[in-house]
Amino acid sequence: xxxxxxxxxxxxxxxxxxxxxxxxxxxxxxxxxxxxxxxxxxxxxxxxxxxxxxxxxxxxxxxxxxxxxxxxxxxxxxxxxxxxxxxxxxxxxxxxxxxxxxxxxxxxxxxxxxxxxxxxxxxxxxxxxxxxxxxxxxxxxxxxxxxxxxxxxxxxxxxxxxxxxxxxxxxxxxxxxxxxxxxxxxxxxxxxxxxxxxxxxxxxxxxxxxxxxxxxxxxxxxxxxxxxxxxxxxxxxxxxxxxxxxxxxxxxxxxxxxxxxxxxxxxxxxxxxxxxx
Amino acid sequence: xxxxxxxxxxxxxxxxxxxxxxxxxxxxxxxxxxxxxxxxxxxxxxxxxxxxxxxxxxxxxxxxxxxxxxxxxxxxxxxxxxxxxxxxxxxxxxxxxxxxxxxxxxxxxxxxxxxxxxxxxxxxxxxxxxxxxxxxxxxxxxxxxxxxxxxxxxxxxxxxxxxxxxxxxxxxxxxxxxxxxxxxxxxxxxxxxxxxxxxxxxxxxxxxxxxxxxxxxxxxxxxxxxxxxxxxxxxxxxxxxxxxxxxxxx
Amino acid sequence: xxxxxxxxxxxxxxxxxxxxxxxxxxxxxxxxxxxxxxxxxxxxxxxxxxxxxxxxxxxxxxxxxxxxxxxxxxxxxxxxxxxxxxxxxxxxxxxxxxxxxxxxxxxxxxxxxxxxxxxxxxxxxxxxxxxxxxxxxxxxxxxxxxxxxxxxxxxxxxxxxxxxxxxxxxxxxxxxxxxxxxxxxxxxxxxxxxxxxxxxxxxxxxxxxxxxxxxxxxxxxxxxxxxxxxxxxxxxxxxxxxxxxxxxxxxxxxxxxxxxxxxxxxxxxxxxxxxxxxxxxxxxxxxxxxxxxxxxxxxxxxxxxxxxxxxxxxxxxxxxxxxxxxxxxxxxxxxxxxxxxxxxxxxxxxxxxxxxxxxxxxxxxxxxxxxxxxxxxxxxxxxxxxxxxxxxxxxxxxxxxxxxxxxxxxxxxxxxxxx
Numbered sequence: 014x015x016x017x018x019x020x021x022x023x024x025x026x027x028x029x030x031x032x033x034x035x036x037x038x039x040x041x042x043x044x045x046x047x048x049x050x051x052x053x054x055x056x057x058x059x060x061x062x063x064x065x066x067x068x069x070x071x072x073x074x075x076x077x078x079x080x081x082x083x084x085x086x087x088x089x090x091x092x093x094x095x096x097x098x099x100x101x102x103x104x105x106x107x108x109x110x111x112x113x114x115x116x117x118x119x120x121x122x123x124x125x126x127x128x129x130x131x132x133x134x135x136x137x138x139x140x141x142x143x144x145x146x147x148x149x150x151x152x153x154x155x156x157x158x159x160x161x162x163x164x165x166x167x168x169x170x171x172x173x174x175x176x177x178x179x180x181x182x183x184x185x186x187x188x189x190x191x192x193x194x195x196x197x198x199x200x201x202x203x204x205x206x207x208x209x210x211x212x213x214x215x216x217x218x219x220x221x222x223x224x225x226x227x228x229x230x231x232x233x234x235x236x237x238x239x240x241x242x243x244x245x246x247x248x249x250x251x252x253x254x255x256x257x258x259x260x261x262x263x264x265x266x267x268x269x270x271x272x273x274x275x276x277x278x279x280x281x282x283x284x285x286x287x288x289x290x
Numbered sequence: 291x292x293x294x295x296x297x298x299x300x301x302x303x304x305x306x307x308x309x310x311x312x313x314x315x316x317x318x319x320x321x322x323x324x325x326x327x328x329x330x331x332x333x334x335x336x337x338x339x340x341x342x343x344x345x346x347x348x349x350x351x352x353x354x355x356x357x358x359x360x361x362x363x364x365x366x367x368x369x370x371x372x373x374x375x376x377x378x379x380x381x382x383x384x385x386x387x388x389x390x391x392x393x394x395x396x397x398x399x400x401x402x403x404x405x406x407x408x409x410x411x412x413x414x415x416x417x418x419x420x421x422x423x424x425x426x427x428x429x430x431x432x433x434x435x436x437x438x439x440x441x442x443x444x445x446x447x448x449x450x451x452x453x454x455x456x457x458x459x460x461x462x463x464x465x466x467x468x469x470x471x472x473x474x475x476x477x478x479x480x481x482x483x484x485x486x487x488x489x490x491x492x493x494x495x496x497x498x499x500x501x502x503x504x505x506x507x508x509x510x511x512x513x514x515x516x517x518x519x520x521x522x523x524x525x526x527x528x529x530x531x532x533x534x535x536x537x538x539x540x
Numbered sequence: 541x542x543x544x545x546x547x548x549x550x551x552x553x554x555x556x557x558x559x560x561x562x563x564x565x566x567x568x569x570x571x572x573x574x575x576x577x578x579x580x581x582x583x584x585x586x587x588x589x590x591x592x593x594x595x596x597x598x599x600x601x602x603x604x605x606x607x608x609x610x611x612x613x614x615x616x617x618x619x620x621x622x623x624x625x626x627x628x629x630x631x632x633x634x635x636x637x638x639x640x641x642x643x644x645x646x647x648x649x650x651x652x653x654x655x656x657x658x659x660x661x662x663x664x665x666x667x668x669x670x671x672x673x674x675x676x677x678x679x680x681x682x683x684x685x686x687x688x689x690x691x692x693x694x695x696x697x698x699x700x701x702x703x704x705x706x707x708x709x710x711x712x713x714x715x716x717x718x719x720x721x722x723x724x725x726x727x728x729x730x731x732x733x734x735x736x737x738x739x740x741x742x743x744x745x746x747x748x749x750x751x752x753x754x755x756x757x758x759x760x761x762x763x764x765x766x767x768x769x770x771x772x773x774x775x776x777x778x779x780x781x782x783x784x785x786x787x788x789x790x791x792x793x794x795x796x797x798x799x800x801x802x803x804x805x806x807x808x809x810x811x812x813x814x815x816x817x818x819x820x821x822x823x824x825x826x827x828x829x830x831x832x833x834x835x836x837x838x839x840x841x842x843x844x845x846x847x848x849x850x851x852x853x854x855x856x857x858x859x860x861x862x863x864x865x866x867x868x869x870x871x872x873x874x875x876x877x878x879x880x881x882x883x884x885x886x887x888x889x890x891x892x893x894x895x896x897x898x899x900x901x902x903x904x905x906x907x908x909x910x911x912x913x914x915x916x917x918x919x920x921x922x923x924x925x926x927x928x929x930x931x932x933x934x935x936x937x938x939x940x941x942x943x944x945x946x947x948x949x950x951x952x953x954x955x956x957x958x959x
Binding site (some may be wrong): 023084 | 296300303306307327329373375378380420421422423424425427428429464465466521522525526529530531532533534535536
């Protein structure tokens, strides 16, 4: 990979940074737009289209999907996009829906009472205000003032895909930046044997190794900048281990630690909390 | 010689985007935040159906805001609405709210000139917009120049220079070199303005366009980078720090 | 003009059923941008000149008229019409005693009479022989800090209810009204149009001694030199400022059809030219300011120059009219396009004195305030330049606009000369 290219709004994307796969159509991600030359003069290049950045960020290309986009700032507010996994909190329920909070500043998202795996009128989960959910954004609607809809089931198959969608019992929620959440999702979904881990994160692997003896842990990462952690298997150390994991994640997020420092931090935190590994 | 401006990106954690900017020569210090896209309740009829509504609020540090703030808010809104791409996905019918708090510098009385603060306000807004990832068509840079009574152009004028000046000029250029904004007051003629234009373009975009009248300004231009580069470096440094894990890995 | 619009609609849809043909007024409301664009770019075959929807050429101003002295209870007033935009300006002068200015005694060592009684303006008393009208001095004193320090000029602009459809009763001053007030105040200050000398009310001590006369003359030349007064602290100065005239300048836009600033500023200018201040002096026995009620003794303000405002709006053929966003060319490329523009299709028009309809369609605004040097040369001097909201107006365009504004100055000078 060549050195990352940082673009500012109005900068053209250089042609040699684009994926070279000419057969498939190029997919444009966030932060880029296609502009056409207003007055194509005969002297100009045959293709009179220009790719221009609209946000400041690192240009990221994906040769496999033939996609190109600009990585957004990691501290930005979460804006729901269909397909995102989020950790939501039930606020109240009405006849057909649970009204859930995804971010404190946005209006409540709707979750159908029957949008759970195998749910019928009789078997649907009875959730109360404050209960946590791991859900997928189904639709966001168009324009202002429209509601975000969530689901805990894949509408096509009727299964909770990927596993784990649905109510989250026990555990704790920690706030992280949206950029960190995206990295954690990438890191946890693809297991790699690289030395530096995926997306520069080794913390989950490290914690998993160290806490294996104590019973391991469960984690659900929401794109909305929330992580749910549970260590109910590790009996008397459950709370301590949960807090330790949360502390590791938030510290790494705040200080942008590199893999070596992440390993050191995990060891230090676990030692401070007196958790045997 | 005083150093260049000082800026930081994203000093506020709750806002979608924020920036602080300090200009040493005029002493102006501005903190700005941007929230976008946000719902603007209660003003449905005033919202444009296919475009974002840009709102700018300027809060003076020590005094309640008055007519001067309404005026400068109008200027900023006019300049920024040409740069923000309000038709991008998720923005139409929503608002881009920019709040600028003046933390330091000369306070401006009723009817006083807002020109000395204008470059700082513009830079803070553009940096905050960039930090909020609001889609923009280009970025901008702005500068103030004073023409003293003997007809010389003073770069980076201090407040005292500005008071003594025969005319004051604020010019803003987009990153593609368009003249986006020009506000001048005092007595001057068009030829003076033309020279001011050349100088301002040199301050914002480097010396490339400085014409043959190589005056004193040439020498002092060497030690400071053009403002356009300053905006770019500030943003790039921030992104590098944020994506350190990715940049280092590469 | 209506016929042109009807023509263009008919051309656009010649085969459409009759029910789909819109009268021009409806077309203008439904598709304002296309309507104005159709007027400005007539088909080449029609041999018509590029005219705006209101029948003016791009650089043509609306018919302007000014009438002064219409309001009898003011010291000066004017009604200005700029097409359908009408501004009324009334100037009321009131007396501000230096004793009522908190910072006065600190900054000026002149408050020998320490009395905090409220003064009232009473009918003119018998004038004291020692009092003398000043104003005969010809020195163009540059000390106008009084006007700024003590807010001797207080402009306020209001957009009255119903002047345009958006203005409803009981609403707070709109952002537009506030920023116009600010623009007028800052222009009054930066042009220094009103002389501080005209607003000062003096007290002349009676001449008691023989040498006093010499000192008096010397100080008169110095005018108000505070340092001088301080250094010679022991001897009481023969003249001192006892009060100021404060000019309350109220502007009301009673009909708003675009370009409120030009109309408002022109009304201020006309009203200031009309303003007469009564002769006033300090009555030392009664410790009050006394005014003469003789009209013949009232003085006009001696204004500095005649700054005239001209505003422009830029109308652009919508680049996003097609579905795809269009690349905005660099400034360098822009200039090349501008040169070749005359051959091809025009994309932008700079419209002088835009009316309300055109204002709603133009993002970019230019406001130029120009004056001509009074010192014989007649050189055009720009006193204020504002350009905001777009990329169309660059150096070349501004140069042309300065020329148009200079022409406009001549017209306004003539109009004001007649009233």
